[in-house]
Amino acid sequence: MDEEVEDVVGFFEDEFLDELAEDGVDFVFLQILLDLLVVLNLLFLVHRSYNLQLKDRFHSDIIILFITEDTMSLTQADLNILSESQYTQLPIGVVAVYSFSKPFPEGWERLSYEEAIPYIESLKQLLGEWSIVAFKVGKIDGPGYGSQINPDYS
Numbered sequence: 001m002d003e004e005v006e007d008v009v010g011f012f013e014d015e016f017l018d019e020l021a022e023d024g025v026d027f028v029f030l031q032i033l034l035d036l037l038v039v040l041n042l043l044f045l046v047h048r049s050y051n052l053q054l055k056d057r058f059h060s061d062i063i064i065l066f067i068t069e070d071t072m073s074l075t076q077a078d079l080n081i082l083s084e085s086q087y088t089q090l091p092i093g094v095v096a097v098y099s100f101s102k103p104f105p106e107g108w109e110r111l112s113y114e115e116a117i118p119y120i121e122s123l124k125q126l127l128g129e130w131s132i133v134a135f136k137v138g139k140i141d142g143p144g145y146g147s148q149i150n151p152d153y154s
Contacts, residue, residue, distance in 0.1 A: 081105050086126040090119050097126045097133055113138035113151050120149055 074082075074094075087096035092115060098105070113135045116123055123140060124147050127133060131142035140149045 075107075077105065078107070081108075086128075088122050088126060090122060092119070095119070095123065095126070097131070100134070110134075110136040112136045113149075116140065116149070 078094075081098060082094070082096060085096040085098050087094055089095075095111060098108075116135055116138075120140070124143075127140065127142040127147070129142050129144040131140075132145070133140050133142075134153070137153070138149070138151045139153055141147060
């Protein structure tokens with residue numbers, strides 16, 4: 001049994017139930033109440049576990065960015081971004097999948113749908129199974145979604 005459940009059950013079994021029983025509350029009612037609390041707590045734990053699995057499965061907060069063609073001009077900040085990202089060198093520059101929730105890096109631009117089309121096979125290699133990656137306008141999905149590329153966000 002989960003430690004949180006044990007704490008609740010222990011509280012009700014040790015103190016609260018005894019007091020209620022002394023006050024004349026029906027023991028069967030108290031047992032049903034206790035069983036209900038255990039079931040509700042287990043449902044909560046299952047729900048929390050399912051949400052954590054979904055969070056790991058779906059990555060809809062990422063964007064693709066690119067910078068200068070000259071990799072020798074990368075700053076330490078640029079190198080830090082690349083160390084946290086999936087990236088590749090293309091003729092148009094370095095392209096990286098980067099978290100949308102992080103501050104937008106200085107000197108980088110969002111890749112456009114039109115820029116991405118000639119390099120779609122290289123870009124697909126950067127995606128996780130359930131990635132959804134946004135361009136300036138448009139998106140590309142990971143293999144779990146069929147590796148679809150769309151000129152808009154639909």
